Amino acid sequence: MFSSFLIKYAEIGIKGKNRYLFEDALVRQIKYATKKCSGEFTLSKTPGRIFVDADGDFDYDEIIEKLSHVFGIWGICPVVRLDVIEPEALYKEIITFFDKVYPDKNKTFKVAARRANKSYPLDSMELNKKIGEELLNAFPELKVDIHDPEITLTVEIRDRIYIYSEIIPGPGGMPVGTNGKGMLLLSGGIDSPVAGWMVAKRGLKIDAVYFHAPPYTSERAKQKVVDLAKKVSAYTGPIYLHVINFTDIQLYIYEKCPHDELTIIMRRYMMRIAEEIAKETECQCLITGESIGQVASQTTQSLAVTNEVCELPVFRPLIAFDKEDIVTISKKIDTYETSILPFEDCCTIFVAKHPVTKPNLGIIKKHETNLEEKIDEMVKTALDTRETIIVTEE
Amino acid sequence: MEIYLDNSATTKVYPEVAELVTKIMLEDYGNPSSVHMKGVEAEKYVTAATKSIANALKVQEKEIFYTSGGTESDNLALIGCALANKRAGNHIITTKIEHPAILNTVKFLESEGFEIDYLGVDEYGVISIDELKSLLKPETILVSIMHTNNEVGSVQPIKEAGDVIKAFNPNILFHVDAVQGFGKAEIFPKKMNVDLLSISGHKIHGPKGIGILYINEKVKIKPISYGGGQQKGLRNGTLNVPGIAGIGLAVSMITRDLKAERERLYELKKYFLTEAAKIDKIVINGCPRDEAGGFDVEKTAPHIMNISVMGVRSEVMLHALEDKGIFVSAGSACASHSKKESSTLKSMGADAERMDGALRISMSGFTAKEEIDTLLDALRELIPFYARFIRK
Numbered sequence: 008m009f010s011s012f013l014i015k016y017a018e019i020g021i022k023g024k025n026r027y028l029f030e031d032a033l034v035r036q037i038k039y040a041t042k043k044c045s046g047e048f049t050l051s052k053t054p055g056r057i058f059v060d061a062d063g064d065f066d067y068d069e070i071i072e073k074l075s076h077v078f079g080i081w082g083i084c085p086v087v088r089l090d091v092i093e094p095e096a097l098y099k100e101i102i103t104f105f106d107k108v109y110p111d112k113n114k115t116f117k118v119a120a121r122r123a124n125k126s127y128p129l130d131s132m133e134l135n136k137k138i139g140e141e142l143l144n145a146f147p148e149l150k151v152d153i154h155d156p157e158i159t160l161t162v163e164i165r166d167r168i169y170i171y172s173e174i175i176p177g178p179g180g181m182p183v184g185t186n187g188k189g190m191l192l193l194s195g196g197i198d199s200p201v202a203g204w205m206v207a208k209r210g211l212k213i214d215a216v217y218f219h220a221p222p223y224t225s226e227r228a229k230q231k232v233v234d235l236a237k238k239v240s241a242y243t244g245p246i247y248l249h250v251i252n253f254t255d256i257q258l259y260i261y262e263k264c265p266h267d268e269l270t271i272i273m274r275r276y277m278m279r280i281a282e283e284i285a286k287e288t289e290c291q292c293l294i295t296g297e298s299i300g301q302v303a304s305q306t307t308q309s310l311a312v313t314n315e316v317c318e319l320p321v322f323r324p325l326i327a328f329d330k331e332d333i334v335t336i337s338k339k340i341d342t343y344e345t346s347i348l349p350f351e352d353c354c355t356i357f358v359a360k361h362p363v364t365k366p367n368l369g370i371i372k373k374h375e376t377n378l379e380e381k382i383d384e385m386v387k388t389a390l391d392t393r394e395t396i397i398v399t400e401e
Numbered sequence: 402m403e404i405y406l407d408n409s410a411t412t413k414v415y416p417e418v419a420e421l422v423t424k425i426m427l428e429d430y431g432n433p434s435s436v437h438m439k440g441v442e443a444e445k446y447v448t449a450a451t452k453s454i455a456n457a458l459k460v461q462e463k464e465i466f467y468t469s470g471g472t473e474s475d476n477l478a479l480i481g482c483a484l485a486n487k488r489a490g491n492h493i494i495t496t497k498i499e500h501p502a503i504l505n506t507v508k509f510l511e512s513e514g515f516e517i518d519y520l521g522v523d524e525y526g527v528i529s530i531d532e533l534k535s536l537l538k539p540e541t542i543l544v545s546i547m548h549t550n551n552e553v554g555s556v557q558p559i560k561e562a563g564d565v566i567k568a569f570n571p572n573i574l575f576h577v578d579a580v581q582g583f584g585k586a587e588i589f590p591k592k593m594n595v596d597l598l599s600i601s602g603h604k605i606h607g608p609k610g611i612g613i614l615y616i617n618e619k620v621k622i623k624p625i626s627y628g629g630g631q632q633k634g635l636r637n638g639t640l641n642v643p644g645i646a647g648i649g650l651a652v653s654m655i656t657r658d659l660k661a662e663r664e665r666l667y668e669l670k671k672y673f674l675t676e677a678a679k680i681d682k683i684v685i686n687g688c689p690r691d692e693a694g695g696f697d698v699e700k701t702a703p704h705i706m707n708i709s710v711m712g713v714r715s716e717v718m719l720h721a722l723e724d725k726g727i728f729v730s731a732g733s734a735c736a737s738h739s740k741k742e743s744s745t746l747k748s749m750g751a752d753a754e755r756m757d758g759a760l761r762i763s764m765s766g767f768t769a770k771e772e773i774d775t776l777l778d779a780l781r782e783l784i785p786f787y788a789r790f791i792r793k
Contacts, residue, residue, distance in 0.1 A: 261790055
């Protein structure tokens, strides 16, 4: 029955003179999403909205699924699209539509008709009245409620006629690519994919870095991270995943620095490396899944010490989230099941029984001088030998 | 270079078997239940396979049943016998070191009202016949003991156990999980008082997804799944003809030179254990010593070795070896998805460090001495390095 989708967007409507940039980005993202669906689609932009018209056969569930992954979409209305027809024929179509969509007629409704095509014989007000009447005649259980109806039936008369009443919520946010690019520190855990998703939702393009520590972390642990990146890329488009071999650096820190400071020093080197790649690949920020107090390396003191090595801003969208709330989002974006697979990541392999929770920056910096002899060379090697995987949804 | 020493997880298929399976899939793909030529053709493969398997086990052809593998054979044996004999009693005896296919099946039976006793093992992973004697009682209907342990390669006294069980009450059914033992030891169920015996195709260079359950003709057993009445209605479903032909050929190939192959593997095992024991941080699990202090390998399975590298987690050593093209496993490959420690080693009284660092090296007919030498060299090189980095 449905052959078009009206895409509603909220936030990008208010961007003044830059509005077209956001709209064009959204159109681009929708095109990218529809390309992955079976069937052919034509996109058209009218002020304040975008229509996706199916040309021929398509899979309804598939297109809804893909569109609900496009940031910037506030709602998706499945639309019945007709050529312009006489009012009498139109009423029949509307009655059929209503009957199919609402098997239970014990509802309140109103009609919101809009005649943009001035050559149509009835104007908006007349249409509202007439369509309402016809519906009440056809389904006597229906009641009109203009102020707070359960169903708002919209009928738009343009170069064609569009009939719709339902809105399927989209993910909201802003189209990917309208707000620069960020480098996500992606581990195999629950938090970092969620952090990446949240920031991408604000219109950032995402690349990622993963620290691999063979033989301490397995090929499966790496595959798990690739799989997580895949899940996130369903929303963000292709992700360049940089895999850093971190083993030598980690073992060097293990041998040269106090054991209870291992994790915090390690985190500082991860940030340094991530920032190097970020600068090289023209990212304007780093993104982490850190959340205050979750583990020893995420106390406020530890975060301050880790943050100190970075010049770029570090976005930590989960900073004040409780774990439960993060889990809820990870389930919603379908990363949770992958995140909880039991493969060790490089942060846990040598973790001390009692790591420092209130590290002192001066002391940490002093202990880092123990690494002077080889560390720069090692970081350089890690950067030079990194593997870059282009992760896409398929 | 690829050195595959994880043959207790699975084995490479014999090329002859692969060829036969392919031919059947592409040419002789009929359903043996069909009345026409294609069906008759397919049935011939099944008859031939059953004949060679019955010969190898020295049993009757009608006592051979096909399943989807070791796990299903174990399930059918235990659940099928428990259901069919529950009027005679509700007591089942097994061991603490069985494969999860047995342990989780008896757990299910326990939830259905059966009473389960578990035999312990000594430091070498072997049960005690005296303990078995003490657990037998009038309500006992079924005893299930594995032939060869999959984690450490200990071999259980099956013949003695069978004698003790049947002397106590000839109606008690005796099941043996021979998934790891068959093809590496001579196993003739009728000579060991064994009523049911499980075998898996992919552990003996046959295909995956095919298994055998030998069932003595006198055994009372019920099906655990229902369908078109194939295999006397005990194991329903279209016969897996390629799998059956494949396992049939694998059985005859692996049993052909069994004695000579056993000796060759024992020599390799003795060599490996003797050399490995000289490497600092390595301790040997599950192999007793003879009077002269050497490894008494012949008390154990010829193909499975279990060592612990003290202070280095098994996953780390496993991946470090993998990096050199050597494939071994940590503890038991089947159980390694869970974080649980090796239950066999635990039952043998091993401490946490020993379990944490346990590696299983399992050989096959394809394993060459040079490969064992390469493995030893790799251990000599890797252990001193990785032993420097322990969890504090």
